[in-house]
Amino acid sequence: MSTTTEASATVSTTRYRPSQRILHWLMAIVIISALVIGLYCSYLTPGVPLRRALLDVHKSLGMTALVLIAIRLPLRLSLGEPAYRRPLDVFNHYAARGAHILLYALMLLMPLAGYTTSAAGGHDLPWFGLFQWPNLLPLDKGLERTAAEIHEYGAYCLYAVVSLHILAALWHHFFRKDEVLQRML
Ligand code: HEM
Ligand code: HEM
Known part of the structure; x- marks a missing residue:
């Protein structure tokens, strides 16, 4: 009986907290x-109704990501990460x-650059047709172009880092049959 309790205690300490796991998968x-909708939109002609509708969904998802990262980042900084049962070798560590820091940076940069693109361009900032986010920026076409470029190059980085991460x-x-995936399940 005590062995089972000890074993489950060890397993639970090598997993991220439930709040961290929920936020990760959400x-x-x-x-x-x-990413998929944004990529698809980049192949559609600007101004066509389908692109406008999909961009509204894209912006809503992106603003959701901004709210979630504002909760997740402080949580990660205060809760840390669970110890590995068998420490990773230096390269994998x-x-x-590095990949996790880059993912966090991109999860913050992408919605902020997207928001800046839309807000400085004077475009809509909808959230699933329910309300509009406040536009906190003055109309500035130069800033819109710069933010759109950051958003585009950020997207290329995100495709690469997310693919490698998965x-x-x-x-x-x-292949290694270790605990890494279990830590997030
Ligand atoms: C995690 C959040 C986000 C991701 C991963 C993401 C990803 C992308 C991708 C892959 C594209 C197509 C490539 C490009 O043209 O830049 C795109 C375009 C776009 N995104 Fe986002 N985005 C995010 C958040 C946002 C937010 C919050 C907004 C605005 C509120 C936004 C507004 C736009 C707009 C307007 C475009 C079209 C840009 C153009 O064609 O010039 N995005 N996004
Ligand atoms: C099918 C998709 C995904 C799978 C299977 C997956 C799997 C995992 C696993 C197993 C871990 C734990 C790694 C460890 O502790 O050593 C993890 C952590 C992490 N993942 Fe993912 N992931 C996926 C998608 C994503 C996406 C799309 C992002 C963000 C763009 C992301 C961001 C992160 C971050 C930042 C961590 C570090 C944990 C933290 O500090 O919160 N993941 N992921």
Whole structure:
């Protein structure tokens, strides 16, 4: 009986807290959806009704990501991450650490650059047709162009880092058969 309790205690300490796991998967869905819709929109002619409708959904998802990251980042800084049962080797340790820092930076940068693009351009800032986010910026076409470029190059980085991140999680689970994926489940 005591062995089972000790074993489950060890397992629970190697997983992220429930709040961190919920936020991770919620944000993964929101961000991957925003990426796919954003990518699709970049192939549509500006001004066509389908692009406008999809961009409204895209902006709503992006602003949701901004609210969620504002909760998640302080939580991550205060709760930290669980210890590994078997510590990763030096390369994997630094690769994971670097990728996670980059993901956090991009999760903050992308919605902020998207917001700046729309707000400085004087465009709509809808949230799923329910309300408009306040526009806190003056009309500034130069700022709109710069923010749109940051948003575009940020998206290229995000495609690459998210792809590597998912491949790494699958590699740990199916080839190294270690605990890494379990930590987030
Ligand atoms: C995690 C959040 C976000 C991600 C991953 C994301 C991703 C993308 C991607 C991949 C594109 C297509 C590439 C490009 O043309 O830049 C795009 C375009 C766009 N995004 Fe976002 N975005 C996010 C948040 C936002 C937010 C919050 C807004 C505005 C409120 C926004 C507004 C736009 C606009 C207006 C475009 C079209 C830009 C153009 O064609 O010039 N995005 N986004
Ligand atoms: C199918 C998609 C995904 C899978 C399978 C996945 C898997 C994982 C796993 C297993 C971990 C724990 C790694 C560890 O502690 O060593 C993790 C952590 C993390 N993931 Fe993902 N992930 C996915 C999508 C995403 C996306 C789209 C983002 C953000 C754009 C993201 C951002 C993060 C971050 C920042 C961490 C570090 C944990 C933290 O400090 O909160 N993940 N992911």
